[in-house]
Amino acid sequence: MAYGKKVLDHYENPRNVGVLDKEANNVGTGMVGAPACGDVMRLQIQVNDDGVIEEAKFKTYGCGSAIASSSLLTEWVKGKTLDEASQIKNTEIVEELELPPVKIHCSVLAEDAIKAAINDLKSKAN
Amino acid sequence: MLTPTYLDYSSTTPVDARVAKKMANYLTMEGDFGNAASRSHYFGWQAEKAVHEARSQVADLVGADPREIVWTSGATESNNLAIKGIAHFYQKRGKHIITLKTEHKAVLDTCRQLEREGFEVTYLDPLPDGLLDLDLLKKTIREDTILASFMHVNNEIGVIQDLQSIGDVCRANKVFFHVDAAQSAGKIEIDLTSLPVDLMSFSAHKIYGPKGMGALYVSRKPRVRLEAQIHGGGHERGMRSGTLATHQIVGMGEAFAIAKAEMKEEQARTLKLRQRLYAGFSDMEEVVVNGDLDQRIAGNLNISFNYVEGESLMMAISNVAVSSGSACTSSSLEPSYVLRALGLSDELAHSSIRFSVGRYTTEKDIDDAIALVKEKVEKLRDLSPLWDMYKDGIDLNSVEWAAH
Numbered sequence: 001m002a003y004g005k006k007v008l009d010h011y012e013n014p015r016n017v018g019v020l021d022k023e024a025n026n027v028g029t030g031m032v033g034a035p036a037c038g039d040v041m042r043l044q045i046q047v048n049d050d051g052v053i054e055e056a057k058f059k060t061y062g063c064g065s066a067i068a069s070s071s072l073l074t075e076w077v078k079g080k081t082l083d084e085a086s087q088i089k090n091t092e093i094v095e096e097l098e099l100p101p102v103k104i105h106c107s108v109l110a111e112d113a114i115k116a117a118i119n120d121l122k123s124k125a126n
Numbered sequence: 127m128l129t130p131t132y133l134d135y136s137s138t139t140p141v142d143a144r145v146a147k148k149m150a151n152y153l154t155m156e157g158d159f160g161n162a163a164s165r166s167h168y169f170g171w172q173a174e175k176a177v178h179e180a181r182s183q184v185a186d187l188v189g190a191d192p193r194e195i196v197w198t199s200g201a202t203e204s205n206n207l208a209i210k211g212i213a214h215f216y217q218k219r220g221k222h223i224i225t226l227k228t229e230h231k232a233v234l235d236t237c238r239q240l241e242r243e244g245f246e247v248t249y250l251d252p253l254p255d256g257l258l259d260l261d262l263l264k265k266t267i268r269e270d271t272i273l274a275s276f277m278h279v280n281n282e283i284g285v286i287q288d289l290q291s292i293g294d295v296c297r298a299n300k301v302f303f304h305v306d307a308a309q310s311a312g313k314i315e316i317d318l319t320s321l322p323v324d325l326m327s328f329s330a331h332k333i334y335g336p337k338g339m340g341a342l343y344v345s346r347k348p349r350v351r352l353e354a355q356i357h358g359g360g361h362e363r364g365m366r367s368g369t370l371a372t373h374q375i376v377g378m379g380e381a382f383a384i385a386k387a388e389m390k391e392e393q394a395r396t397l398k399l400r401q402r403l404y405a406g407f408s409d410m411e412e413v414v415v416n417g418d419l420d421q422r423i424a425g426n427l428n429i430s431f432n433y434v435e436g437e438s439l440m441m442a443i444s445n446v447a448v449s450s451g452s453a454c455t456s457s458s459l460e461p462s463y464v465l466r467a468l469g470l471s472d473e474l475a476h477s478s479i480r481f482s483v484g485r486y487t488t489e490k491d492i493d494d495a496i497a498l499v500k501e502k503v504e505k506l507r508d509l510s511p512l513w514d515m516y517k518d519g520i521d522l523n524s525v526e527w528a529a530h
Contacts, residue, residue, distance in 0.1 A: 034527035041511070061512045062435050
């Protein structure tokens, strides 16, 4: 089982690796997974005054598919509203990256991560 | 794409060119293709001669009598034959078996099968360095214990068990002692004339012989009897039926003969290479060697690069072929059961890589691997939220993870 081209590409040329200020009011942080499972993703989003995601950063501890899933997600959410971002389905990630069945859980974790980031942002607004 | 550098010798080895050349003489019309059991003609006799020679070659490496060597299809079959064979033959004496949690699946799964048949198996925990605790073994042996099975060298962490001491305990308690020597034969000395071992499994493909070929040593003095697991003609003194694969057997014999002749020099060279590899990582932070560094086979280096997941590292160093104890590399999502049994945290098990050096490894291979690993570990640590947290002084054990 050789690694998928797209997965390799995200690893070789990761998009949006980094950190945003998690204390800032317009930044939402989602941290999901556990070291015991071999998968930890931290996804951060920054919204502008119109509620549109203008910046997204990630860091992931996990296999190539996990890195690619979270990297892809940061690409996709930019320019979306929070509602639109929360609609992203893990199955779309699976399709785009051509993930084999044994790696589907990586995409599920990525979906959890974006939802957690959105929730974090929403709880700050309250 | 250039062929990657091979540093996965514990998984399998290429067949030595000298072995392949000899094997080729036993296949075609031009060679000795006969059935070794055909006692009445030239073709059979030629094959039988080759088998006889190979049997001596295997026996010579380990200090056995050739009559104590039974040919099988590999160490997996040898393990099955030894464990099931003893269990079924001696079950009236008792139905308790002892082994270690870190054994190869060929032993563990065979034991599970015997449990389904009504045997009782105790799977002992190893010490943190991977060694068997002799006091624990003594305490675990019961009146109805008939067999203990412990591997000589562990495939994942390379740790070497003390067969003499273990065997002495078994002998004192009249328990049969089986050893899986798949990873040790040809690499470290084995002398069955003095070791108190009753059965020993061998593999050809771990020592530059062909895959699909192995043997089982079955002691004649004292006499060990087994129930055969494969029937049909009574070959191998009734212990393992089936026409002998002359070319495979010749291959195994030749591989073992070469190993005997070159062992000392090869182990010294292999050790130097492994030490060079380890030294190459010595200036890196958060690097842990798994298993005892001294009681260890020369070629094995099982190492965890903390905060970097094993499969992502393997993908990153794709120009070097290695193995990982990470769950992501197995189809269950469980990390290596061997590393877990040593008491390793899940994180370190997920971050483990096994490098194994062998006959054709060069210094350049090692230096290239070091450079590549260092570069990629750094890159993956830059990508890792856990590395960030470690750098910030956060204790990961204190974090409440949102696992699913």
